[in-house]
Amino acid sequence: MNSVRYEFTADVWDPDAEAWLPLPVTNIRPSINKDRVPFTDASLSLGPLLADMVDLLDPRRNSPTVGPTVRWQITQLSASGDVIGRLPADAPARMWPRDITRSLGAAELTLQGGESMIDDKVRIDPIYGATTPSTWAGPNVRSLVEWALEGIFPGRTDNTVTASDELGATALETPSLPAEAVAVGEQYAPVIDYQLTALGCRLYDPWGHGWVVAGRETPPTFDGAPVTVRLSTHTPGDNPHLPSDVLPIVTALEDRISRDSDWADVVVARGVDTWAGATRSWQHTATAAHGTRGRIVEISERRPDFNIAADIANRALRRGRDIAITARARLDILPGMDVELYLREETITALVVSVEWDFDQGAMTIHAQSAVAGTPSLETGESETSARTADAVYDELNSTITALGDGLSGYVDGRIQMHDAAAEREIARGGMWR
Secondary structure, three states: OOOEEEEEEEEEEEOOOOEEEEOOEEEEEEEEEOOOOOOEEEEEEEOOOOHHHHHHHOHHHOOOOOOOOEEEEEEEEEOOOOEEEEEOOOOOEEEEEEEEEEEOOEEEEEEEOOHHHHHHOEOOOOOOOOOOOOEEOOOOHHHHHHHHHHHHOOOOOOOOEEEOOHHHHHHHOOOOOOEEOOOOOOEOHHHHHHHHHOOOEEEEOOOOOOEEEEEOOOOOOOOOOOOEEEEEOOOOOOOOOOOOOOEOOEEEEEEEEOOOOOOOOEEEEEEEEEEOOEEEEEEEEEEOOOOOOEEEEEEOOOOOOOOHHHHHHHHHHHOOEEEEEEEEOOOOOOOOOEEEEEOOOOEEEEEEEEEEEEOOOOEEEEEEEEOOOOOOOOEEEEEEEEHHHHHHHHHHHHHHOHHHOOOOHHHHHHHHHHOOHHHHOOOOOOOOOO
């Protein structure tokens, strides 16, 4: 691997000078994960920084109208200086500062993709733009997502959405489901997530190159990217039966199957919301296999228009197996690709979930999950209780038997407490973007 070297470039945007200023970057450690929000992130090792440069990198100054303020790219070179590849392949990444830590003579900068800004955004002021309906009923999912992006990044010209696969293209042209407008104190993220998750998709920000909708198992890669990559621990000279395009770069492998961590075969998603004047307690369930390990997800937003538990369960089932592959660094292996691992004893087929690069070591770590054909068989269920309906029933009963005495007064007080939305609303967001 001594025959390969890397060049790092990074710049920060100076809005006053309206120019990119070079950063003293010594290393970049990017990662990309299809099941994570944000889809991409990176850690940059920097040399000494002056105070004015630190001000430009201050993550508290992120401006939704200016956009991401740091760009970077990695170039892989041969010993003779020929370019082997770049990351990102098409153009420098543009990302948002998230954290910066300075020490004597050095600094560490953490960058994240634009989904982190979506997750941060809570409506405080009136929604930006002219469209402020109480209920959004646009023509399709594309218009709804772009409406939400305009509320988060007002006035930007890149609040448009494209699709990188057939599933994403179909999703964007699908008539949008009914969606409550973002009220003061609420996040924009669920408006986007509910619509796309119902269609098997999510919103990606691949290296800051524009918003992309694609399937959860088929995230955007790059033009001409392979569908399948073949890796091995040994060369075709050691095994003449290996495919000719196999890459003998695997140096270590750990295949772990476990019931712990995020694996579950029963998922219950539940929450409390207010819709059409009624307070509802709702619950979605999804069960697969033997139903022996449950996971409860509390959701604070409006009840989704689809069974959200089924979507969470599909991912939870696959998390029971993690194949960690350590290999010599390449820049063209990304999440969503199938990987065939040719070991001396067997061949494993898996789906790439995430990739992390460590260019100091000239290595990469690939996390993959066992490839599952189709969707696991799930038994699903939905239920909801309207507090307004319950109140009406109790009031009718109470008025009917008033002549019998006031014995129900304590019971009526009890149901008011039971359906007090404020008492039930201590609910975390519950992994909607996971």
